[in-house]
Amino acid sequence: MAMKLTRRIFQVDGVVFGERTALCGGRLVINKQELVELVLTVPGVARVDVELVSPGESARIIHVLDTIQPQLKLAGGDAYPGILTGPGLVGNGITNVLSNVAVMECAALPWNTTGLMYAREAIVDMTGPIAGFTPFSGTFNVVLRMNLVEGKSDPEYDTIVRMAGMKVAARLAETTRDREPASTEEYDLESRARPGLPNIAYVYQVQNQGTYSNTLLYGKSVDNLVPTPLHPNEMLDGALVSGNYVWPAFKIPSFIHANAPVLEELYRGHGVTHNFVGVVLSRGHNYSHFEKVRSANFAVKLVQSLKADGMIITWEGGGNAATDAMLTIQAAERTGIKCTALCFEFGGPDGTEGILLVDDVPEATALVSGGSIEKPVSLPAVERAAGGDYLRLGREFGGELVAATSALEFDTTTLLYCSGNQAGHSRLIGRAY
Amino acid sequence: MVKEAERAGIPAAHITAIPSVALSVGASRVVVGGGIPHPTGNPDLPRAREMEFRYRCLELALKAIGTAVDKPTLFKVEEV
Numbered sequence: 001m002a003m004k005l006t007r008r009i010f011q012v013d014g015v016v017f018g019e020r021t022a023l024c025g026g027r028l029v030i031n032k033q034e035l036v037e038l039v040l041t042v043p044g045v046a047r048v049d050v051e052l053v054s055p056g057e058s059a060r061i062i063h064v065l066d067t068i069q070p071q072l073k074l075a076g077g078d079a080y081p082g083i084l085t086g087p088g089l090v091g092n093g094i095t096n097v098l099s100n101v102a103v104m105e106c107a108a109l110p111w112n113t114t115g116l117m118y119a120r121e122a123i124v125d126m127t128g129p130i131a132g133f134t135p136f137s138g139t140f141n142v143v144l145r146m147n148l149v150e151g152k153s154d155p156e157y158d159t160i161v162r163m164a165g166m167k168v169a170a171r172l173a174e175t176t177r178d179r180e181p182a183s184t185e186e187y188d189l190e191s192r193a194r195p196g197l198p199n200i201a202y203v204y205q206v207q208n209q210g211t212y213s214n215t216l217l218y219g220k221s222v223d224n225l226v227p228t229p230l231h232p233n234e235m236l237d238g239a240l241v242s243g244n245y246v247w248p249a250f251k252i253p254s255f256i257h258a259n260a261p262v263l264e265e266l267y268r269g270h271g272v273t274h275n276f277v278g279v280v281l282s283r284g285h286n287y288s289h290f291e292k293v294r295s296a297n298f299a300v301k302l303v304q305s306l307k308a309d310g311m312i313i314t315w316e317g318g319g320n321a322a323t324d325a326m327l328t329i330q331a332a333e334r335t336g337i338k339c340t341a342l343c344f345e346f347g348g349p350d351g352t353e354g355i356l357l358v359d360d361v362p363e364a365t366a367l368v369s370g371g372s373i374e375k376p377v378s379l380p381a382v383e384r385a386a387g388g389d390y391l392r393l394g395r396e397f398g399g400e401l402v403a404a405t406s407a408l409e410f411d412t413t414t415l416l417y418c419s420g421n422q423a424g425h426s427r428l429i430g431r432a433y
Numbered sequence: 434m435v436k437e438a439e440r441a442g443i444p445a446a447h448i449t450a451i452p453s454v455a456l457s458v459g460a461s462r463v464v465v466g467g468g469i470p471h472p473t474g475n476p477d478l479p480r481a482r483e484m485e486f487r488y489r490c491l492e493l494a495l496k497a498i499g500t501a502v503d504k505p506t507l508f509k510v511e512e513v
Contacts, residue, residue: 209470287468288450320469323451359454 001278003091004188005076005233008181011099015052015140023175028101030142030172038167039144044160047147051386055138057126058383062391062404063145064122064417065105065245067136067253068165070098070173071238079173080238080254082219083166091233096176102139102255103172105165106387107146109157109212109245111395117210121391122248122417123408128380132427133419135256143386144168154211158243187233189278192271200274201308202232202266203299205284205315205325206252207244215257215316216241217281227282227299229306232263235279244316249344249373249413249420252316261424262312262342277306282328284321296327303337310338314423319358326361333363340366344420345430346374369430370421377416379408435460446497446508448472448490456505462497464508466490478513486513 010023018029032050039048053059071079076093078085109119124134124141131137144164148157206215206222214221217228218239230239240257263279270276282299286292303311311332315325325341332339341364345356351372385404393400393415402408413419421428438445439461446462449455450472455463466472473490475483489510497508 285469287470289452289465292451319454320451323453326453355458359451359457361453 001229001231002188002190003231003233004186005091005236006094007185007187007236008094008096008176009099009183009185010096010176010179010181012101012140015054015101015142017052021171021175023179028098028140028172028175035168035171038171039146039164042160042163042167044149044152044156045146045164046149048164049145051143051145053126053141053143053386055126055140059126060379060382060385060404061104061106061124061126061141061143061387062121062385063106063108063388064124064248065107065109065119065161066165066242067105067255068103068169069255069258070101070103070169071258072096072170072173072176073237074177077237079170080166080241082216083162083241084170087218089234090237090239091231095237096173096181098173098176100139101172102136102141103165103169104136104141104143104387105146105161106143107148107161108388108392109148109161111399113154113212117212117246118395119212119245120248121393121415122245123379123391123415124417125379125382128382130377130379130413130416130419133413134417135425136417142168142172145387158211162241162243187236187267189232189270189276193275194271197271197273197275198309199277199307200266201277201280201303201306201311202263203280203282203303203311203313203328204230204235204260205282205313205321205328206240207250207285207317207321208283209246209285212243213246214243216243222281222283225281225283227280227295227302229302230279230281232267232276232279235260235263240281247318248415248417250316250318250422251418252423253418256418256423256425262314266312277308280306282324284315284317284324286324292324292327295324296331299328300331300335300337303332304335308337310340313339313341315343316422322357323359326359326364330361330363338366339363340368342368342370342422342424344370344373344422347372348374349376351430370424370426371428371430373413373420375413377410377413379410381405381407444498446494448494452507456507459505461502462500462506462508464490464494464497464510466510482513486510489513
């Protein structure tokens with residue numbers, strides 16, 4: 001599968017409100033009223049405010065659902081296919097990216113659902129001790145603080161917030177049309193592959209458990225997916241979109257799906273230290289042991305068909321997903337494909353209590369720790385909150401509202417957005433001592 | 434929880450859809466039930482047989498509690 005993609009990189013040095021939405025030198029200027037009206041074209045949004053949050057601010061963003069990188073395809077289809085447009089194939093052509101601008105969908109989704117599949121509070125601090133837990137302390141964030149109408153179903157709310165975020169991302173990306181980027185990057189696997197280097201595949205396991213914890217591939221959730229090959233360029237162009245809000249630490253936003261650090265690193269070393277032979281997309285959270293084994297075997301079959309000598313696997317989600325991934329590692333190693341994984345660990349406050357992983361197999365001998373999620377954390381008070389005014393905490397204990405700017409203490413990092421570091425996107429690591 | 438109950442001298446059985454996790458954590462009696470969204474049920478069965486499946490899960494868990502084991506042991510619910 002040959003694909004060739006040119007990414008034109010627009011890195012901004014500021015985002016401000018102004019009269020006309022446009023890129024002015026290095027600054028992205030946004031007409032606030034225009035974005036408000038754009039979001040209100042989505043049926044189901046009752047009210048919206050647009051807030052700008054920049055790196056270095058004493059600010060906290062809450063109720064974070066998905067986060068999107070604005071992308072505009074100049075040739076080769078439409079970015080984030082299957083959401084605002086049809087499911088046209090992507091991965092070829094030219095794509096403009098506003099590389100350090102993040103559109104954040106923020107809303108207190110109704111807690112209608114019983115059970116575990118509900119949107120938990122999700123927190124980003126721009127400065128302070130947890131800023132490095134999330135990549136979005138380093139981006140210019142366009143926060144959509146939304147209030148939704150009553151009476152919709154959960155699948156409808158899920159779609160409403162996604163449409164709002166995608167429309168705004170598309171509008172902001174439009175500002176790059178007819179502009180010259182500071183840099184460009186070429187992505188193709190064919191021209192640089194060199195014989196003699198080891199072939200490496202990337203198995204990318206995403207979460208899919210139902211509404212509020214799904215991942216969309218070309219606009220459809222991967223409920224019934226047997227693993228499927230993807231060209232890495234398809235991911236760069238937004239073939240995967242997140243609809244996963246259940247555990248903020250363990251989710252991978254659309255922004256990261258389209259900028260997966262392991263994928264980028266495999267591209268960087270392509271033809272130098274290894275040949276990157278492609279991505280295998282698999283679904284985690286299969287419903288039974290039988291289905292997990294079936295999925296693992298299919299993933300490894302595809303890795304074999306890519307003639308890989310080795311593979312890297314990352315997975316999204318908590319304990320359930322670890323079993324899917326471990327079975328995939330086991331299947332790979334048993335067929336002679338060397339496998340390494342990147343994952344968070346448990347281990348209690350000092351790394352010695354209880355278990356480190358929910359599941360493991362003897363074949364999993366090369367795991368890279370992305371840090372512990374069981375460290376207690378203290379968040380100092382901040383000057384300003386975006387996305388909402390009150391955190392919604394402790395639903396299982398009746399629920400409580402806490403002022404979003406106040407100092408906070410948590411036993412674990414599960415509510416801190418992206419802190420599980422599941423695709424290698426945060427600055428957390430684990431060290432043995 | 435199962436391990437702590439056992440440590441306190443209370444025999445315990447764990448009904449689960451992912452036995453590998455229960456075994457690796459060291460649960461003593463592991464009852465393999467339905468799927469992850471429904472560990473003690475099977476929504477594909479008609480109502481009456483599903484009730485029978487649920488009953489068998491519970492019955493087997495109770496039987497497991499009454500069975501002496503010296504290592505993590507699997508108990509499989511019979512098909513209805």
